[in-house]
Amino acid sequence: MNKYILSKKLYRNELATFYSFLIGFLIALAVGSLILFIQEKNPFDVFSLMLKLSIGSVNSLSNSLNKAIPLILAGLGISIINSVKLWNIGAEGQIFMGAIALNFVYINTSINNSQIYILLLLVSGFLGGAFCILFPAITKVLFGVNEIITTLLTNYIVFGLTIYLINGAWKDPASLNFPAAAYVNESVYLPTVLGKLSSGFLICILFTLIAYYIKDKSVFGYEMRIAGGSELTAIYAGISAKQKAFFAMLIGGGFAGLAGAIELLSQTHRVSTGISQGFGYTAIIVAAITGMRPIGIFLVGCLFGALTIGGSVIQTIGVSSYIAEIIQATTLFGALIAQFFFSYEILKKDEND
Amino acid sequence: MIDVQLMGLLNATLQAATLLFIAALGELITEKSGILNLGVEGMISVGAVSGFITAINTESLFLAVIVGVLSASAFSSIHAFVTVVLKQDQTVSGLILTILGLSLSSLIGKPYVGKKLEVKLTSLIDIAEPSNIFQVLLNQNLIFYIAILLMIFTAYILKKTMFGRRIEAIGEDLKSADSMGLKIAKTQFIATCVGGAFAGLSGVYLTLSYVPYWTDGMTSGRGWIALALVIFGGWKPYRTAFGALLFGFLEALGPRLQTYGFEMSPYIVKITPYIITILVLVFLTIIKNGNTGAPKNIGIPFFRENR
Numbered sequence: 001m002n003k004y005i006l007s008k009k010l011y012r013n014e015l016a017t018f019y020s021f022l023i024g025f026l027i028a029l030a031v032g033s034l035i036l037f038i039q040e041k042n043p044f045d046v047f048s049l050m051l052k053l054s055i056g057s058v059n060s061l062s063n064s065l066n067k068a069i070p071l072i073l074a075g076l077g078i079s080i081i082n083s084v085k086l087w088n089i090g091a092e093g094q095i096f097m098g099a100i101a102l103n104f105v106y107i108n109t110s111i112n113n114s115q116i117y118i119l120l121l122l123v124s125g126f127l128g129g130a131f132c133i134l135f136p137a138i139t140k141v142l143f144g145v146n147e148i149i150t151t152l153l154t155n156y157i158v159f160g161l162t163i164y165l166i167n168g169a170w171k172d173p174a175s176l177n178f179p180a181a182a183y184v185n186e187s188v189y190l191p192t193v194l195g196k197l198s199s200g201f202l203i204c205i206l207f208t209l210i211a212y213y214i215k216d217k218s219v220f221g222y223e224m225r226i227a228g229g230s231e232l233t234a235i236y237a238g239i240s241a242k243q244k245a246f247f248a249m250l251i252g253g254g255f256a257g258l259a260g261a262i263e264l265l266s267q268t269h270r271v272s273t274g275i276s277q278g279f280g281y282t283a284i285i286v287a288a289i290t291g292m293r294p295i296g297i298f299l300v301g302c303l304f305g306a307l308t309i310g311g312s313v314i315q316t317i318g319v320s321s322y323i324a325e326i327i328q329a330t331t332l333f334g335a336l337i338a339q340f341f342f343s344y345e346i347l348k349k350d351e352n353d
Numbered sequence: 354m355i356d357v358q359l360m361g362l363l364n365a366t367l368q369a370a371t372l373l374f375i376a377a378l379g380e381l382i383t384e385k386s387g388i389l390n391l392g393v394e395g396m397i398s399v400g401a402v403s404g405f406i407t408a409i410n411t412e413s414l415f416l417a418v419i420v421g422v423l424s425a426s427a428f429s430s431i432h433a434f435v436t437v438v439l440k441q442d443q444t445v446s447g448l449i450l451t452i453l454g455l456s457l458s459s460l461i462g463k464p465y466v467g468k469k470l471e472v473k474l475t476s477l478i479d480i481a482e483p484s485n486i487f488q489v490l491l492n493q494n495l496i497f498y499i500a501i502l503l504m505i506f507t508a509y510i511l512k513k514t515m516f517g518r519r520i521e522a523i524g525e526d527l528k529s530a531d532s533m534g535l536k537i538a539k540t541q542f543i544a545t546c547v548g549g550a551f552a553g554l555s556g557v558y559l560t561l562s563y564v565p566y567w568t569d570g571m572t573s574g575r576g577w578i579a580l581a582l583v584i585f586g587g588w589k590p591y592r593t594a595f596g597a598l599l600f601g602f603l604e605a606l607g608p609r610l611q612t613y614g615f616e617m618s619p620y621i622v623k624i625t626p627y628i629i630t631i632l633v634l635v636f637l638t639i640i641k642n643g644n645t646g647a648p649k650n651i652g653i654p655f656f657r658e659n660r
Contacts, residue, residue, distance in 0.1 A: 008656070035460070087444060135631075145638045148391065148444070149581050153627045156574045160624030167620060281452050288445045320463055325456035332449045333435065340439035 007347050016342035017291040017335075021300070024289070024335030028327045035323065046319055050310030060309065062197035066267065068305025069204045070095060070259035070276065072298050074283035076211040077129070077255030079292040083215055084245045085228035090136065090151030091256040092280025093158035094129035098260025099268075099275045100162060101128025103170065106184055114187040121188060122203070122261050129257015130250040132158060137249035141242040147249075155280065159273075166271055180272035190266040198266035205298070207255065212294040214251070224248050256280060282308070282328055289332045304328055358612065360483045362605055364492060370594075370601025371497050372558050376579035377586070377593050378500075378507055379551020384583060385511060386544035387524040387650035390432050391447030394576025395454020396549050400425035400556025402458035405567045406465055412472050414561065418496075421557035422550045428454060429549020433542045440654035451576065459569045466568055474562040496558045503551070508590040520544055524648030527655050537655050552576070574627065581630050585637055587646040603629050 013019070033043035054064045074091040081088040088094075105124040111117040136150035163179070170181035193199050215221045227234045227241035234241045260275055268274050286304055290296030311324025376393055383390045390396075404421025408414060428450070435446045474494040483489045511517035522530040523537050530537060559575075560567055578600060585600075586593025607622040 006656070087448075089448065139635045139638075143635065143639045145635050146584065149577060149584075149634060150631050152577050153574065153581075153631050156627040157624045157631075160620055160627075164618060164620035168618065284448055285452065288442075288449075320460050322456045322460040322463075326453065326460065329449050329453035329456060332445070333431065333453070336435050336441040336446060337439060339441060344440070 004346050004348055007345050009343055009345055013342055016339065017293070017296070020335040020338035020342060021289055021331070023338040024331040024333070027334030027337070028330035031330045032323055032327045035326065036319065039319070041317075041319055046314055046317070046323075049317065050307075050314055050324075053313040054306040054310035058195040061306075062192075062195040064306035064309045065201050065302060066196065066198050066305070067308045068302045069198070069200050069266075070263055070279040071283050071286050071304055071308075072204050072301035073207060073259035073262070074256040074280050075286040075290075075297040075301055076207060076294055077252035077259075078283055078287040079252075079290075079294060079297060080211060080215060080224075080255065081248050081252035082287065082292045083221060083224040083228055084241070084248045086140065086245060086249065087148045088133065088151050088249070088252050088256075089148055089284065090133060090154045090253070090280070091259075091283050092276055092278065093151075093155035094132040094253045094256035095260035095263065095276040095280050096158045096162050097132035098125035098128045098257030099264040099271050100158075100165065100260075101125055101131065101257065102261045102264055103181055103184070103271045104128075106188070107170075118188050118190065118265065121265065122258060125261020125264075126254040126258045129260065130254040132257065133249050133253030137246050137253075140249070141246045162271065162273065162275070166273070170271060172270070178272075181270050183270045184265070188265060189269065190262065198262070200262035200266045203258075203262060207258070208294050208298040211255070211297075215292075215294060220244070220247075256283075278325070282325070285328050285332050289335050356484055357482050358609075360485070360489050362602075362609055363486065363489050364483065365605035365609075366598065366602040367489065367493060367497065368563055368601070369604040370597040371493070371500050372555055372563055373575060373579050373582060373600055374594055374597035375496075375500050375503065375558065376552045376555035376576060377582035377597060378503060378590060379548035379555075380579060381583050381586070381588055381590065381593055382507060382511075382520070382551070383544050383548030384651055385524045385588060385648055386520045386541045387527070387648055387653065387655075388433070388436060388541050388545050389443045389447060389652045390429065390450070390545060390548055391444060391580065392429065392432055392450025392454060392576075393548075393552050393579050394572055394574070395451035395458075396425045396429050396552035397454075397556040397559065397576045397579075398458040398572045399428045399454045400553030401560040401572065402462040402465075402556075402567060404553075404557035405470070405560035406461065408470055408472055408561055409465060409468055414472050414474060417472075417561060418554070418557050421560075422553040425553025425556060426546045426550035429552070430542075430546050432549075433545035436654065437538050437541045437545065440656055443652050443654070455570065455572075462567050462569070467566070470561070470565045473565050474558070494562050496554065496562065499554070504590050504594050511590070521648075523655075524650055527650050527653070531655070531657060541655070552579075555579075578626065578630050581634050584647070585633060587641075588648065589646075599633075600626065600630065 036043040036046050053060050055061045078088045078091060102121045102125045106121060136147050139145035140147045166179045166181050172180055172182040190199050223239045224244045226237055227239055227244040231241060263275055282304060286297055286300050290300050307324045311321040315321050376397055380393055400421040403424040404417045407420040408417035432446050432450050435441045436443045476492045476494050478491045483492050519535050519540055523535060523540055582593055582596045585596040604626050607625050610617055
């Protein structure tokens with residue numbers, strides 16, 4: 001009947017994910033150009049301006065890398081949770097929760113040594129993120145409740161909680177009509193290392209290595225992969241799949257929470273709705289596009305950080321910042337399309353068959 | 354007076370339920386064929402914005418509904434193409450469909466933020482203060498009745514027609530379906546696009562009637578609640594409708610709590626539907642012992658091995 005049949009390739013190119021990403025990115029640039037063209041803007045001008053203002057100088061480059069921090073950390077969290085084949089769509093909420101937990105600890109404690117204090121605040125951010133995913137994690141491992149929906153809906157709850165806090169108990173009277181909590185003291189700001197680049201980026205590098213170690217080198221990571229791969233194998237190997245899933249979720253949530261803490265200590269310096277601008281969602285793209293590989297997440301996170309900065313600066317010439325988001329999402333769609341050609345081949349059917 | 358208040362609550366319940374139900378019903382059809390589409394939120398948004406823009410520019414409601422439905426359906430075909438034809442991960446594709454749908458609709462809707470709609474879907478018989486259930490039912494607009502028809506129609510198609518049985522066969526047992534010679538890819542593709550069309554109708558209802566204006570992120574998680582509704586309804590149209598009424602009631606009740614004498618921060622009231630959705634989902638999964646009645650092949654791409 002069909003002249004052609006689809007066949008799974010026996011050997012998949014090792015760099016398939018990387019090539020797919022490149023192809024996806026090119027497709028996304030083409031789509032972005034098309035949209036700009038429809039809006040009567042010269043795509044070449046817009047893209048070169050984006051490039052110039054996102055990586056053209058030390059200042060803009062450090063802005064881009066600062067933006068990359070939450071994307072990378074949340075992306076790493078998502079990738080750790082995906083080791084057990086679970087999805088964390090709640091990174092956005094966990095980022096906010098990290099900032100909320102930090103502020104809660106900040107208000108209720110006082111330590112003179114600012115380095116120890118910063119460390120404590122970062123840890124509380126991590127714990128806040130882990131706390132945020134606690135309920136989805138418990139209900140997942142105990143009852144098998146769909147974690148995609150519970151983690152996603154948690155985003156709306158935590159965002160609502162943020163608005164509630166910054167309009168009520170935590171509202172800074174000095175912030176007037178813009179609801180926000182009071183600024184934290186300058187002594188706990190994360191110092192900058194180069195230009196405007198926050199030292200949070202160093203933490204980010206450290207956690208990329210930690211995530212790489214956890215996922216690819218540690219016993220825990222190996223057990224997570226088995227637990228996520230096959231229930232039976234896990235049972236034979238004496239691995240508690242539920243326990244692995246539970247801890248993977250908490251650690252992953254913590255990574256996103258840490259992102260919120262760093263964002264607060266290095267960028268916003270207070271709890272406001274600006275703690276995250278959809279970083280948790282973009283992080284899903286970053287994680288998925290790299291096939292959940294930590295080093296890849298780091299690199300793509302940097303690129304997407306630059307794209308986000310580029311997207312926000314082109315608003316000055318009347319181009320919508322959503323172009324950047326559309327390019328990011330389309331990159332993944334393009335990569336998925338390319339993946340197909342790396343995993344399958346179309347063969348001509350033998351007439352005698 | 355209490356009657357009028359109660360009827361107001363009922364009215365708001367039906368409106369909120371209609372919005373959730375249509376999207377959930379579409380997703381139900383898609384999932385029945387074994388395709389999971391997490392892009393509901395994005396598809397609703399695309400339908401909402403394109404319907405709204407059409408209504409503003411043409412002042413034709415009919416055209417607005419058609420454009421909203423078709424554009425969301427066309428948008429969902431991206432998911433169909435990537436997952437059915439190219440057999441890629443359905444979770445990833447659906448999530449990105451949501452992200453892309455939201456940013457795309459923000460982009461094209463930007464010039465229309467804050468614009469007032471001259472035409473609006475009005476109820477068939479306008480009753481300012483309905484005082485009994487009958488009047489409340491008459492007070493709904495056309496899409497409400499379409500939703501009821503779609504519910505009956507979908508339940509009938511899925512249970513009683515050959516086409517419906519085929520969808521179910523594909524969702525439950527791919528190998529047998531393939532042996533029977535069913536056109537798996539075609540059926541799944543159609544089911545996904547139908548799901549998109551339903552989400553589009555839900556979006557049109559949102560911008561042409563429920564809140565007749567356009568603003569970023571106005572779908573505010575309703576697509577995800579619709580996804581939860583499908584699980585709640587156990588992949589059955591009538592039960593999903595019941596769930597929609599329940600969730601609609603909760604959404605309508607929130608802002609009214611104060612009039613009934615409950616003192617609650619409006620910010621907390623806003624998040625109650627999400628909390629309750631999670632709790633209901635957890636409760637339901639526990640009593641069903643994890644066996645929610647999902648189609649067996651959901652999320653598994655069809656691939657006929659070499660022979």
